[in-house]
Amino acid sequence: MNSTLNSRYAFLCAAAIFIASCGTATFTKTGSDATIESLRSFELAFIDQFAVPGKKFNATAFNAKVNEGNAKFQEAIANDQFTARRPVFVDLKAQFDADAAHLKSKATRGKITPALASEMKKDVNKIYDHALGR
């Protein structure tokens, strides 16, 4: 009788742990998705701020924003609980680095066009959608 009860408790505990871990995984992925959306918003705002045709390049503001972005990406890479996503965050950081370098190169020479800003934002949205599995 006791052994039957023990087996039943063991089974119920295992089931409870499994269900709890599924819930935690879902919660973790949701949190990770939110981090990706936050990084997307940051990068789109960064492009809106600096990919403006005819706008004089402000190196101080640009570097401050790049530093802010670097900190956000590093934090996401280091702290995201959904560890399978780490390589994705590394890829998104590489995209941000490439976009920042290109924007700086163009903006310092006054060579920003409306099409550049629009195409950059299309690429950002596409890569973030792919990062989210869409």
Added chain:
Amino acid sequence: MPSAGKKKHKKPSRKKSELDSALDQVGDESVAAATKEFQDLLSEAKGDTSELIRQNAEEVERRLVLLKKRKIDKEDFDHFIENQKRDLRVFVDGQPAQAQERAEKLTLRILEIAAKVAIALI
């Protein structure tokens, strides 16, 4: 996502696009072979069953037209090509072994030739 290894069922439209017309005007013989290969691969990619392969083809075509119209310059074009390559490498590597060669031809190969064709367009 449909596999890039599947044979295409839909014959792509051969109606001349804005890009085809621009490419027809390229007089440089040294890029004639690259231009022909590019047009053939682009046409095949645009009729592929994989949405990602079709989107990539449409994107590179749109950007070549923007380059031709001087809405973007060659530096911008190269930047976007690198973005597309970065994005597509994950897709190609994720394809089954037997489909990888075709997926690579219809994505990364197109982007490589596009860089050559772009020079002739400007």
